[in-house]
Amino acid sequence: MSIQSNLENIKSSLPENVTLVAVSKTKPVSDLMEAYNAGQRIFGENKIQEMVEKWEQMPKDIQWHMIGHVQTNKVKFMAPFVSLIHGVDSLKLLQEINKQAQKNNRVIDCLLQIHIAEEETKFGLDEEELSSLLNSNEFQEMKNIRILGLMGMATFTDNQEQIQKEFTHLKSIFDKLQSLNTENCQLNTVSMGMSGDYKLAIDCGSTMIRVGSSIFGGR
DSSP states (O other): OOHHHHHHHHHHTSOTTOEEEEEOTTOOHHHHHHHHHTTOOEEEESOHHHHHHHHHHSOTTOEEEEOSOOOGGGHHHHTTTOOEEEEEOOHHHHHHHHHHHHHTTOOEEEEEEEOOSSOTTSOOBOHHHHHHHHTSHHHHHOOSEEEEEEEEOOOSSSOHHHHHHHHHHHHHHHHHGGGOEETTEEEEEEEOOOTTTHHHHHHTTOSEEEEOHHHHOOO
16 A cells, blocks of 8 residues: 555545644655655654754645654754644643744644553653643743643553543543633644554544554554
């Protein structure tokens, strides 16, 4: 199957309100261009350096999403162009994004990463940390970031019930926050679901899926 036909297959099954992020990490620019020529405009990378290199080489109407764990000292490299940062998991990181966005005269869209998996290794905020971040004065004073929603990664398991429980949990946290509507917090996105579980994620309320191997083939 070609990248183009993989993309067409996936897109034909997606509801209108679901955004497809093509996870292009480790893939060469030629593969990304094949997807681009098939109409894909949103790409997700997990390393800032690699994303910068691809951004420099590729058409400028692409939206670049940072989907990996972000180190504060690397934010400045992507601040001029990044469209959406998925994995924001601390106030400190948000402050750095705000600072670098300001330097670039931009407002950078972000998703807050919530820890929903049972594995300890996954990054993310718990509900208490989420609440204290959103209610903090520091957050309310940030003018150069905008929180568009939440992101979460399910446990790496074949147990569909567990994955469903975790996705439903994320959606319920999102629903509780719906009353929050400030200038820098406009919630409309639930980013959950990857190649193996995006159909389940959509059933659970996902509006943004991150798909790599089903488009580009295995790593």
